Amino acid sequence: MTTEVGSASEVKKDSSQLGTDATKEKPKEVAENQQNQSSDPEEEKGSQPPPAAESQSSLRRQKREKETSESRGISRFIPPWLKKQKSYTLVVAKDGGDKKEPTQAVVEEQVLDKEEPLPEEQRQAKGDAEEMAQKKQEIKVEVKEEKPSVSKEEKPSVSKVEMQPTELVSKEREEKVKETQEDKLEGGAAKRETKEVQTNELKAEKASQKVTKKTKTVQCKVTLLDGTEYSCDLEKHAKGQVLFDKVCEHLNLLEKDYFGLLFQESPEQKNWLDPAKEIKRQLRNLPWLFTFNVKFYPPDPSQLTEDITRYFLCLQLRQDIASGRLPCSFVTHALLGSYTLQAELGDYDPEEHGSIDLSEFQFAPTQTKELEEKVAELHKTHRGLSPAQADSQFLENAKRLSMYGVDLHHAKDSEGVDIKLGVCANGLLIYKDRLRINRFAWPKILKISYKRSNFYIKVRPAELEQFESTIGFKLPNHRAAKRLWKVCVEHHTFYRLVSPEQPPKAKFLTLGSKFRYSGRTQAQTRQASTLIDRPAPHFERTSSKRVSRSLDGAPIDVMDQSLMKDFPGAAGEISAYGPGLVSIAVVQDGDGRREVRSPTKAPHLQLIEGKSLEEEITSILFSEKGFSDSMKATFTSATTWTAEGAVVSANAPSEKLSSSPFSHLLETRAPESEGPCTGARDAVKSSHETLNIVEEKKRAEVGKDERVITEEMNGKEISPGSGPGEIRKVEPVTQKDSTSLSSESSSSSSESEEEDVGEYRPHHRVTEGTIREEQEYEEEVEEEPRPAAKVVEREEAVPEASPVTQAGASVITVETVIQENVGAQKIPGEKSVHEGALKQDMGEEAEEEPQKVNGEVSHVDIDVLPQIICCSEPPVVKTEMVTISDASQRTEISTKEVPIVQTETKTITYESPQIDGGAGGDSGTLLTAQTITSESVSTTTTTHITKTVKGGISETRIEKRIVITGDGDIDHDQALAQAIREAREQHPDMSVTRVVVHKETELAEEGED
């Protein structure tokens, strides 16, 4: 639940800055919220700057002047907080801050402010939840369309209408105006110079910091490899790339693709900052503290172009060695230490160095006098080596260490035994203690996925094997699993691919994370390095003394507390607030502009994520006045579940029992090295590489959850949909027949086309790979222009579990109602959402949810809310026998059997009362209604459009119900996020007011974990 700290923290800042009551009130419940609402207007008024602000935004407004007159009428319904938020956004836009922010959103905000609805009505609306919802929707529509006109025309009226509010608002706006002006003056020029608006913003923000410091910039501190700290101010919404570029610039580093920024999520976990995403969203409530580290260790450092790059790599390795992450023998410690001395001190000088206390250096985790003596002795032998040469020698020796470049992750095997998963350039290594007990080279891995805290790899059948197998590992928690998954995706891409794989095209309802490594691959960065044309940069090698002190791996911890103070936003308090509260807080904030959208949305999304949406059902309900546009929208579903059973081992027969596996290995490697891109063919070849896995190992590797399955393996059929989280099944091979194996390549290619959502498939790049990532969901949604997207209902019923393609088919229906900030007002509703989320997390006891609709297996009724669409899709239960193929055990697997599967349907409703109100209120007059249904392989989309006239305002509502059928590998969160995003893209003028997720899960006999 607390996952989305980032947004929350921001809110907090804002609120504190404003000095309003917001902070206090946030935590409180609905009643208070209502009060807040009423109070909000007042505040807004106070700060309302009037015309000045408007003038700035006038351009945009003008554009939309066309749309119009209705806005006033609609404006009444708009709640005050909406106004504020919008206004903020507006400011932001002016500042050049949010590129992402659609202009529309900005416009809307202004309009709202100006229109300054009647507080009274708003309150009333609150009372009448149903009405509110509708009104809100209406508002949304209007806002979008009418904003321009409203702003101009209505300003005066607004101020008049709301005396108190306007005052406050005016103040705030003045500040904003100042800021913006300053920005223009100082940073304005820069803003448009480059595409990197964010950077520009930073400057602008700095300039205006006195006014805006509260919200605009955040101080980042980055611990560099030499132990020094680099700090800078970043625009709050800056992406990771901005910071990374600044750091690299500071370091004068060109070959930067090997490096990255880490932030410490917990004492045990460090995460890589994703350059493509906003820092804030990744940090959540963490302090803005980073460490600059090597992310991809060059297998051959001598191929680096610049000495400075090697120098930083050396610094990293010295840290790794001193901290024990890179184990070395005594001799190696001494040798590497001696090169360090040579690089930093130069030739051994008896007079000078005889007196140097080597204990100030850290050559090893535990350093003995003997080691220091050995270091000194070896140092003498390096006479004549330049610092750069010494570094090179250092690297030549360090790169051969077995743990060089291996990123270790703690996990447990099927028996709960602690093991470590090591991700490296060549693949995935499995360690028990210090011993390597298994290894999965990238070519052998077909798919990488994670679900909850489980991490799965699907591997090619070993030699003589017919069956692909999926091996599961239990990570400490969900985030650890996701982190491991990401690291794998990145490493595979960096080391094995020629160019990064394009993230899966955003299709509506594409399930799974779209996360991909977006940087340059090793091949690309090498090529780029050849183009480096500058004199070798001068840099000073700092003494490793300092490094050794700072390196212990704990620097961040030490700084944490102090830094926390520095970052108001870091406070985790807000995380506890209900989403609704948060949004309110935002409203109150003068500076909340950007936050406006994220806070409201984020909380909900977070909740979802926390649950790890295993989800399924998404229907999106759009409401808009002019809905005609919406009709155009086509929802395509990208999810297809294919039978993956195809055995890859077409060639296996020939290789069988080949007496020289090693040589085969050699043979096969060549083709692979040709290029990861070769796809199916490549895959076939690489199958040669696979060898029988020893039984014992396999057992160990099977994820804990799989244990059950394993037991059943012995010829028993396992029902695929064991429920969320149970997914670990091993791929059944479809063809028992060895003859059928010949079709392998074709089957694999077909797989690639049919995208498996939620997985990353190393081999069939662009086409197939899909990685699922739940977090994506949040982020994507947050990016949405709309201030508040609320997930009202969500049901879980789908089997998350089976990686097996054919195995568990899950029905996913997601109903999404898009709607503007309405949600903020009603705390109760929010609460329910919150609770729902929690419950889902814990045990998915949907039934207890207040507002949730309990859907029968095949049918979900959302009658409660008029607006909500009922999902009445019968659950599709496709099942296939799932078996764990054990190399040693060669179990026969029949694929086509369809066992009877118990299905569990869970409906969890996350609603805000407001929404309800909107839905249930006066229904007005129905003008038109139409229903459109489209189907694709794995999804069925039903679009229901109604047009009503109410109070002279026409309202168009689009409800989309998407049924996603697929096995557990689908990342429903991802799918939902994508669905929402697509919906928005398709209906830019509309807002999502509701999202209902109904999930049906096949019950595994074992029950859920």
Added chain:
Amino acid sequence: MGTPGEGLGRCSHALIRGVPESLASGEGAGAGLPALDLAKAQREHGVLGGKLRQRLGLQLLELPPEESLPLGPLLGDTAVIQGDTALITRPWSPARRPEVDGVRKALQDLGLRIVEIGDQNATLDGTDVLFTGREFFVGLSKWTNHRGAEIVADTFRDFAVSTVPVSGPSHLRGLCGMGGPRTVVAGSSDAAQKAVRAMAVLTDHPYASLTLPDDAAADCLFLRPGLPGVPPFLLHRGGGDLPNSLTPLSPLHLSDVTLVPVSCSELEKAGAGLSSLCLVLSTRPHS
């Protein structure tokens, strides 16, 4: 550390231990060993020592036989040596554990860093450890357990240490050996092939593989006694008592390796292989 794989077989000294009469007499039989021709065994042992000294030019140290230690000649089980470090093992058979004492002393005198196994739960036979020049494989066999393998990993931290399940009564090095820095030589038995396949999965490095008809022939010794650049030697039984395995080894001829045929069929009856009959080391491993 030198070039990868270059360290394989680098040696300046060889250590062997004489064959006691007890190996062929009552005590050996009491230990469950088959009867063997003591004279023949001693002759084989003598020939091996001679080749190490004269053919390869190694400094040969021979520990005197001890009647209380019938299997003393198999000193390959008593230590694992890489670079300047010698790990003194803890053989599975309690009766053999005293064997390590003499070996420890000798290695210590040669200036090696001695690492002991203190863990009473660990068992480790030296011939279950295969060093390829780039990494270690430790056979999890009847003789060596996981804890023993862990200690190998703890001792030789620069290298990857992978575990290889070994079925049957053999030691890992009784099934396969190194024919060169990038060549694994393996027998053709199921156990040997299984082990090799496991190794192929576990390794990051590409090795070629040669399969010989006899498992025992795979237990060969790749040695590089001279300076770098001097052609290395491969002591093997293909030209000796296991002629069937000679032809498959011929490719190694092309790789500039001098094949030195040796025989030890009599000693094999006591479980010995070429790599168990001697310990080789370099007193200047890093030069």
